[in-house]
Amino acid sequence: MAVAQAERVLKSRWRTASLAAGWAFPGDWQLREVDEVCAAMVDTIDPDDALIRLGRARAEAGAGLGETLLDLAALHAVLDGGGGMVAPDVDALPARMLRLTASGWADVLTEEAVDRGAEDPLTGLATRGYLRTRLGELYREPVAPDEGYALVLVALDLTRATGWSRVVAMTLLSDVLRVVFDGGETLATIGPSVAVVLTRRDASLAQRISTLRVLAADRLAVDPHVRPTGPAKVWSEHLPATHQDACALITALAR
Incomplete structure (x- = not known):
């Protein structure tokens, strides 16, 4: 054989x-x-x-x-x-x-x-550990964050990318996140191919998710080496009732 x-x-x-x-x-x-x-x-x-x-x-x-x-x-x-x-x-x-x-x-x-409180050195986004810390702060507030906050997830398919093109794809994605969510939201990388935004649920959220989807597609299409990682999957998740459940959700979404 x-x-x-x-x-x-x-x-x-x-x-x-x-x-x-x-x-x-x-x-x-x-x-x-x-x-x-x-x-x-x-x-x-x-x-x-x-x-x-x-x-x-x-x-x-x-x-x-x-x-x-x-x-x-x-x-x-x-x-x-x-x-x-x-x-x-x-x-x-x-x-x-x-x-x-x-x-x-x-x-x-x-x-x-x-690196619990540090930024990811490649994308400049917060680490998963920092996101957990930020969520812990929110869950200690009088009003539970599940009533006013949401998670916006962006995932790429890195199985068809190799070498530095995997890093470049996530770096391009992080730039798009900063453009769309520029109001002090927490932007974090939670997995090799997944980024998340902790943001308030308001009337503009649906439009920003739509804009994120379009801009991510445009940015990835420019470079033939990272184009196979798209189209980016973009969706939102409601926060659960407790901090422990929120951390478990983050772990599951990272995959």
Whole structure:
């Protein structure tokens, strides 16, 4: 079997086993780092760096540690189980495989904790941690923010973009957000391909969402390298009744 075909077969069986084990969001399973791990396993080269990058990528995409390790167990079961049915078992993971992936995942959370009040260095938008802090301030006010605020989400499809074009696409999107929401709203990046605006719900919100959709499409269409990331998906979400639920919503939307 050719190397490229073997990698495709491994990835397909890994994905099938992971979804069967309970991976919650089939659409976000595929990452560039998945391909890197498959290549390392098929080519029998040292997979250490690829596993660390996979752990980081899963954390950045919003996957929890338990979900990440169950996905890793699905890979291990496929590698260890031949061509038949497999049963992923986190407890059966080799210690080194588990440690490297978990280490990569934990590195992202450590960095987020350090940068909790900082801006994202690439887009200039606030971090997810800052957004949580801002939401906490709102939920401590006498009037609950779910009555007067909303979240406006913008998501790009980065699966068809590579290298710096992924960064450029998010940078262009952040510029559009600043144009449309220029009244002191909180603008944040909450995932590799998702940005959010915490804004008041008022009579102009629907028009601003429409304007955001049009300007984002225009800006992405200018550069042929970032055009495949569009059209941007733009929508709004009501805030839930509690700060805890709001933070859970942000985590889910980041994916």
